[in-house]
Amino acid sequence: MAASDLAMFDKPQQKDLDRCVHCGLCLNSCPTYRELGIEMDSPRGRIYQMNQVAQGLAEIGPSYIQHIDLCLACRGCETACPSGVQYGRLVEAARAEIETKIQRPWYQRLGRDLVFRRLLPSPTLLRVAGAILGLGEVTGLQWLIRKSGILKRFGRLEQIEKLAPPVEFPSFFRQYGRNFPAAGERRYRVALLGGCIANISFARLNEATVRVLQKNGCEVVVPDGQTCCGALHVHAGIRDQARKQARQNIDALLAGGFDAIITNAAGCGSTLKEYHELFEHDPDYAERSRQFSRLMKDVTEFLAGIDLVPPTIPIGKTVTYQDSCHLAHGQKIRSQPRKLLKAIPGLTFKEMPGSDICCGSAGIYNVVNNEMAMEILEKKMASVNRTGADVIATANPGCMIQLRAGVCQHGGGQPVRHVIELLDEAYS
Ligand code: SF4
Ligand code: SF4
Numbered sequence: 073m074a075a076s077d078l079a080m081f082d083k084p085q086q087k088d089l090d091r092c093v094h095c096g097l098c099l100n101s102c103p104t105y106r107e108l109g110i111e112m113d114s115p116r117g118r119i120y121q122m123n124q125v126a127q128g129l130a131e132i133g134p135s136y137i138q139h140i141d142l143c144l145a146c147r148g149c150e151t152a153c154p155s156g157v158q159y160g161r162l163v164e165a166a167r168a169e170i171e172t173k174i175q176r177p178w179y180q181r182l183g184r185d186l187v188f189r190r191l192l193p194s195p196t197l198l199r200v201a202g203a204i205l206g207l208g209e210v211t212g213l214q215w216l217i218r219k220s221g222i223l224k225r226f227g228r229l230e231q232i233e234k235l236a237p238p239v240e241f242p243s244f245f246r247q248y249g250r251n252f253p254a255a256g257e258r259r260y261r262v263a264l265l266g267g268c269i270a271n272i273s274f275a276r277l278n279e280a281t282v283r284v285l286q287k288n289g290c291e292v293v294v295p296d297g298q299t300c301c302g303a304l305h306v307h308a309g310i311r312d313q314a315r316k317q318a319r320q321n322i323d324a325l326l327a328g329g330f331d332a333i334i335t336n337a338a339g340c341g342s343t344l345k346e347y348h349e350l351f352e353h354d355p356d357y358a359e360r361s362r363q364f365s366r367l368m369k370d371v372t373e374f375l376a377g378i379d380l381v382p383p384t385i386p387i388g389k390t391v392t393y394q395d396s397c398h399l400a401h402g403q404k405i406r407s408q409p410r411k412l413l414k415a416i417p418g419l420t421f422k423e424m425p426g427s428d429i430c431c432g433s434a435g436i437y438n439v440v441n442n443e444m445a446m447e448i449l450e451k452k453m454a455s456v457n458r459t460g461a462d463v464i465a466t467a468n469p470g471c472m473i474q475l476r477a478g479v480c481q482h483g484g485g486q487p488v489r490h491v492i493e494l495l496d497e498a499y500s
Pocket of ligand 1: 101102105114142146147148159
């Protein structure tokens with residue numbers, strides 16, 4: 073089906089908007105409302121504005137765009153809502169409508185085109201970008217730029233630059249097309265998605281994920297032909313490109329006969345499990361996207377659902393866990409990562425207050441809305457510090473980047489680890 077035909081469905085649907093009964097029970101779960109106390113920056117207020125636009129009572133203007141853009145799309149309100157409002161679906165559709173109806177300034181269009189349509193789906197450009205950034209790190213150029221203070225002259229660029237994750241060599245792209253045999257008897261055959269930026273900045277995490285799955289009787293295939301899942305595109309409203317990448321992933325993976333398709337990135341997993349929503353009006357991909365979504369599993373969900381091989385090496389640390397929004401609210405996965413952490417001998421688990429409140433990462437929110445993201449992060453770090461934990465665990469690379477920035481600014485030097493990295497350590 074043509075992209076232009078599908079675009080006409082890319083707006084909040086009245087039946088979805090009508091589920092909101094304006095009770096306000098979601099307000100306290102909303103990080104932007106908690107920060108600003110402004111109704112228009114609450115879930116209820118944003119749904120009201122979407123309704124006004126849908127009924128032709130308000131224009132898509134700067135004020136509407138600002139309130140919709142300031143939403144983290146964390147879906148905390150979705151969990152709190154007793155009426156079953158699918159807020160994530162609404163805000164993503166609202167952003168898609170803005171994208172198709174409003175022309176952004178030329179520099180924003182150029183930046184979005186470069187990042188979303190050229191860089192993220194291209195392994196070649198990601199490798200080149202990784203090589204350039206890596207060169208900056210090893211030659212000391214990055215250090216020099218930071219030391220010179222020149223970034224202070226460009227608004228919040230200094231804070232934003234600190235969020236850049238270090239490049240890891242070699243990249244995970246070199247594993248594409250490989251099969252990793254199960255350790256011992258093969259119980260499952262699974263596909264692993266490498267992500268986009270994760271291939272160059274979380275290559276060791278991806279390798280740890282392969283090892284942990286092998287240890288648990290999985291033959292792990294890293295299929296060639298896979299691409300960036302399109303989650304960042306969906307969150308930014310760029311649905312035509314998201315659909316293009318989704319089709320590529322469905323074509324590359326569905327025919328493989330896998331027992332499961334695995335990701336270690338909660339933000340990606342949420343979109344991958346909702347591919348069918350992108351194609352609900354596309355007869356060519358509607359059924360195939362549903363099949364694909366049914367096979368998708370977060371790695372913690374998959375491991376907690378099988379007969380886990382018990383880890384044996386003790387980790388004598390106190391660990392707290394930050395729920396990734398797209399795992400807890402988007403996929404309703406809360407107990408599984410905790411179950412895996414508690415299976416590690418010697419590990420003391422300490423729950424933090426408000427662990428399912430967003431840390432401010434939210435895809436690229438901490439880049440485009442840095443000030444708000446850092447205010448939210450400061451409160452998150454206060455919760456982390458109250459636990460006295462030695463280690464912060466989470467299950468999403470994006471949250472790891474944000475929490476590491478939080479440790480630098482407000483923490484006590486706690487390492488930030490993916491649940492799978494800790495499990496890998498306990499198996500090694
Ligand atoms: S998705 Fe998050 S930031 Fe957006 S309205 Fe809901 S709770 Fe607030
Ligand atoms: S989104 Fe749900 S909780 Fe929030 S105001 Fe609407 S019905 Fe109430």
